Amino acid sequence: MPNLNEILNEAKVLAAAGRGDAIDVVRRKYLKQLSDLTGRNTIAYYSCFLTNPNIEEASIADIDKNGFMSVINKLDRTKGLDLILHTPGGDIAAAESIVEYLRSMFGNNIRAVIPQIAMSAGTMIACSCKSIIMGKQSNIGPIDPHFRGIPASGVIDEFKRAKEEVAADPKSIPIWRIIIEKYHPTFIGNCENAIQWSKGVVTEWLKSNMLEHEADKDKIANEIVDYLSDPNKTKTHARHIGIEDCERIKLKIDKMEESVEGKDLQDAILSVHHAYMITFFNSQTVKIIENQNAVALCIDKGSPVPLAPQQLIQIPPHFFQPLPPQNK
Numbered sequence: 001m002p003n004l005n006e007i008l009n010e011a012k013v014l015a016a017a018g019r020g021d022a023i024d025v026v027r028r029k030y031l032k033q034l035s036d037l038t039g040r041n042t043i044a045y046y047s048c049f050l051t052n053p054n055i056e057e058a059s060i061a062d063i064d065k066n067g068f069m070s071v072i073n074k075l076d077r078t079k080g081l082d083l084i085l086h087t088p089g090g091d092i093a094a095a096e097s098i099v100e101y102l103r104s105m106f107g108n109n110i111r112a113v114i115p116q117i118a119m120s121a122g123t124m125i126a127c128s129c130k131s132i133i134m135g136k137q138s139n140i141g142p143i144d145p146h147f148r149g150i151p152a153s154g155v156i157d158e159f160k161r162a163k164e165e166v167a168a169d170p171k172s173i174p175i176w177r178i179i180i181e182k183y184h185p186t187f188i189g190n191c192e193n194a195i196q197w198s199k200g201v202v203t204e205w206l207k208s209n210m211l212e213h214e215a216d217k218d219k220i221a222n223e224i225v226d227y228l229s230d231p232n233k234t235k236t237h238a239r240h241i242g243i244e245d246c247e248r249i250k251l252k253i254d255k256m257e258e259s260v261e262g263k264d265l266q267d268a269i270l271s272v273h274h275a276y277m278i279t280f281f282n283s284q285t286v287k288i289i290e291n292q293n294a295v296a297l298c299i300d301k302g303s304p305v306p307l308a309p310q311q312l313i314q315i316p317p318h319f320f321q322p323l324p325p326q327n328k
Contacts, residue, residue, distance in 0.1 A: 001266070001267035001270055001271055002271055002274070003274065004274040004277065004278065007026060007030075007271065007274045007275055007278060008278050011023045011026045014026065023278060023279050023283070024279070026278075027272075027275035027276060027279055027290075029275075030268070030271040030272045030274075030275045031044055031272050031275075031290065031291075031292050032292045032293075032294075033268055033271070034082075034268040034271075034272050034292070035082075035292035036292075037264055038082060038265070039079065040079050040080050041075050041076070041077070041079050041081045041082065041291065041292065042081075042082045042291065042292045043068070043071055043072070043081060043082070043083055043084065043289065043291050044086075044272065044276060044290045044291075045083060045084060045086070045087060045289055046084070046086045046279075046288045046289075046290075047059070047086060047087045047287050048280040048285060048286050048287065049087065049088040050116075050117070050277070051277070051280040051281055052286070052301075053088075055286055055301060057286045057287065057299060057301065058087075058286050058287055059087075059088060059089065059091065060087055060089060060090030060091055060094050060095050060098070060122065060125075061090055061091055061094050062091065062093070062097065063299075064094060064287070064297075065098055065101055066297060067289030067296075067297030068098060068101060068102065068289060069101075070289075070295060070296075070297050071290060071296065071297065072105050072291075073295075074293075074295075075291065075293075077105055077106055080106055080109035080110065080111070081102065081105075081106045081109065081110045081111070082110075082111050082113050082133075083102070083110055083111070083112055083129065084113040084114075084269070084272065084273075085112055085113065085114055085122050085125060085126055086114075086115060086116060086117060086122075086276065087117075087118055087119065087121075087122035088117075088119050088120065088122070089119045089120025089121040089122050089141070090120070090121050090122075091121065092121055092124070092145060092194070092197060092198055092201075094121075095121040095122075095124050095125055096124075096201055098125065099124075099125055099201075099205065102128075103128070108130050108208070108209045109130065110128070110129045110130060110209075111129055111130060111131050111133055111254070112125065112126035112131070112132045113132075113133045114126065114133065114134050114139070114140065115137075115138065115269050115270060115272065115273035116137060116139070117138075117139050117140075117141075117240070118139075118140055118141075119139075119140065119141035119238075120141050120142070120143060120237070121143075122140070122141075123140040123141050123143050123241075124198065124201070124202050124205075126140060127143075127202050127205055127206055127224070127228075128202075128205035128209060128210075129209065129210065130209050130210055130212075130252070131252040131253065131254050132246065132251060132253055132254070133253075133255075133256060133259070133265075134243045134246065134253055134254070134255065134256065135255070135256040135257065135266060135269070135270075136242075136243060136257070138242070138243060138256075139240035139241055139242055140228075140241050140246065141234075141237070141238070141239060141240065141241060142228055142229065142231065142234040142236075142237050142239055142241070143199075143202060143228045144195070144198070144229050144230070144231055144234075145191075145194040145195060145197075146237065147187075147190070147194070151231065152190075152191035152192075152194045152195050153191075153195060153229075153230075153231050154231070155183065155187065155188060155191045156188065156191055156195075158179065159180070162176040162179065198229065199225050199229050202224075202225050202229075203221045203222060203225045206220075206221040206224060206225070207221045210251070210252050211252075220250050223249065223250065224249050224250060224251060227249050228241075228249075276288065284300055284301045285298060285299070285300055285301075286299045286301045287299040
């Protein structure tokens with residue numbers, strides 16, 4: 001398997017030979033190789049959140065469905081889909097809409113592939129698939145919803161604590177008034193609804209696909225969701241949940257190193273990952289949705305990424321309007 005530096009040097013050689021789109025050529029080469037290895041459609045859903053952590057446009061948003069519509073068009077959907085996820089999360093409504101669309105196209109024949117990190121709403125999407133391909137370096141994250149960075153479960157816990165302390169000691173009312181007044185009167189209800197929403201959709205997705213043939217699928221689905229959505233168990237929304245914990249909570253995990261395709265699958269996936277990371281290191285690209293046939297939607301911050309014009313849709317950042325609640 002070529003490492004990140006070797007893939008970068010490969011792109012440099014092409015660039016020196018006059019290929020202005022060298023990074024894109026190399027990235028697409030490795031994505032096609034992965035698809036050829038598995039015999040399945042392969043779509044990469046990649047965000048720049050590791051190289052540019054403060055860019056809001058990198059999050060999952062409704063505009064992303066346009067990318068999926070573009071890259072799924074003309075694919076042979078009988079081959080199923082391997083969805084490569086590298087995302088910090090984002091809008092729950094957008095994630096739900098993307099899952100519904102993907103299922104309408106491929107049914108349950110969708111595998112999630114996580115080369116490194118798929119957090120929050122990205123974890124929700126992964127849980128909708130029939131299995132999750134992970135390696136020792138792969139992580140998912142908690143799915144407890146947040147409102148503009150404020151944890152919904154934390155708000156509810158704060159209200160409960162306020163009620164208990166005020167009941168026990170009315171003198172604490174002035175202190176708690178200052179804290180509670182920072183919230184809109186309907187905010188607690190919105191938080192409760194968001195928690196029920198995220199837990200509900202993930203539970204149903206698990207039962208209808210990943211756990212479809214399990215005799216005790218209701219019990220397993222509830223246990224998985226309870227763990228992923230409970231901050232008392234995960235401790236922080238930024239928690240990186242690795243392959244061993246994923247197996248422990250009974251998610252269906254396919255290990256890269258032990259796949260049917262053997263070590264070749266791990267090599268192919270990580271080569272794709274390195275190629276996408278190089279794209280983010282060396283461009284103003286914010287997000288890429290791309291299939292094995294070099295059809296892509298690219299969201300760019302600043303100067304355009306040199307993808308083939310007939311295969312590229314440039315979306316300016318101001319089109320993004322991410323709304324709460326967000327699993328991010």
